[in-house]
Amino acid sequence: MKTVADIIGMLYQELLSICEQRGISLGLDIQHPSVRIPEKKLQSVYDFFQSQIERALQDCGDGDHITISQSMTADDIVLNIKNSGRTLEEKTRESLKKKGYEVRARYGYDTNVSLKIPY
Secondary structure (H helix, E strand, O other): OEEHHHHHHHHHHHHHHHHHHHOOEEEEEEOOOOOEEOHHHHHHHHHHHHHHHHHHHHHOOOOOEEEEEEEEOOOEEEEEEEEOOOOOOHHHHHHHHHOOOEEEOOOOOOEEEEEEEEO
């Protein structure tokens, strides 16, 4: 099993370089880096990070920020991508919700897309 730190660590260095080139600040808020992701959920975690980091990069420009975070509830590992770029359109929000993601996006506020992994 891979830990949260293993997965995010792979992505962070490449993402940091891209963000620096585009003038986007990148933050991390990892509360439990040593938590292991269940093997059967790894692909959905990879898919989440790939799609939501790509979306955040498309929505952000110079002066915006992206934050990758991880927290835990009593039952779940919560992975989150937050950005200050363009607000999601309703159609995109609904599409993300159908994939099982939690979405909070409102014009003038940050966009947050989360994936909960049962622990």
